[in-house]
Amino acid sequence: MRKKIVAGNWKMNTTVPEGVALAEAVVEKSAQVPEGVGLVIATPFTHLVPVAGVVKGTRVQLSAENCADKEKGAYTGEVSAAMLASAGCEYTILGHSERRQYYGETDAILVEKVKLALANGLDVIYCVGENLDQREAGKHFEVVTAQIENVLFGLTAEEMAKIVVAYEPVWAIGTGKTATAEQAQEIHACIRKVLAGKFGAQVADDTTILYGGSCKPSNAKELFACPDIDGGLIGGAALKADDFIQIALSF
Numbered sequence: 001m002r003k004k005i006v007a008g009n010w011k012m013n014t015t016v017p018e019g020v021a022l023a024e025a026v027v028e029k030s031a032q033v034p035e036g037v038g039l040v041i042a043t044p045f046t047h048l049v050p051v052a053g054v055v056k057g058t059r060v061q062l063s064a065e066n067c068a069d070k071e072k073g074a075y076t077g078e079v080s081a082a083m084l085a086s087a088g089c090e091y092t093i094l095g096h097s098e099r100r101q102y103y104g105e106t107d108a109i110l111v112e113k114v115k116l117a118l119a120n121g122l123d124v125i126y127c128v129g130e131n132l133d134q135r136e137a138g139k140h141f142e143v144v145t146a147q148i149e150n151v152l153f154g155l156t157a158e159e160m161a162k163i164v165v166a167y168e169p170v171w172a173i174g175t176g177k178t179a180t181a182e183q184a185q186e187i188h189a190c191i192r193k194v195l196a197g198k199f200g201a202q203v204a205d206d207t208t209i210l211y212g213g214s215c216k217p218s219n220a221k222e223l224f225a226c227p228d229i230d231g232g233l234i235g236g237a238a239l240k241a242d243d244f245i246q247i248a249l250s251f
């Protein structure tokens, strides 16, 4: 049985004290959420160590938002997967569209990042999604399929068990525009089919596939009711503990 997960991506928001307070509020309210729903918060690098202290021993799991594509050494400003694991992370997000768009992350770079994250014991929330031009040109299935094939097809079935896929149409991220439940479901079903073709039906069926893109308390229920949507990657709405928890109560 695949896991249901609601993961918050804080992006470059909150100071350290604000982030600690937000994590404390999420932990406090997490008791309301049924046990079967995984709760993950992805914070900026500076927040990881103090937030790890807040979530330790609770059901809330810690994630980074990115990691380096190199193991260690002279890469000023980078943070390695080993550092993240030693800071208390259980997950890292990789391939977020903002990383692809603003920091030139290619599928080839992401292959390295995924490899290093897994080698250091981290689970990966791997993001895929088309931009508006690609959607309008009817290329969304093609784009997402390539992002899956290029980065995940080199993994073993055992490694795939450590991957959560997040479908995030770029045109829906932070825009207030949400994909309809039908639009999201058809891409999620396509992702599962692509995974089944490579790794077999069981692995595909066990893979958690999240939807991300202006997911909020008012639309989460409809999205999460779709058979291939196993939860959400939440940006803006994850910055308010009440909204984040409300989304986690939407299954």
Ligand code: PEP
Pocket (backbone or CB within 6 Å): 009, 168, 172, 173, 174, 175, 176, 212, 213, 214, 215, 233, 234, 235, 236, 237
């Ligand atoms: C995200 O960037 O992962 C995201 C889903 O953002 P938002 O919810 O703000 O659209």
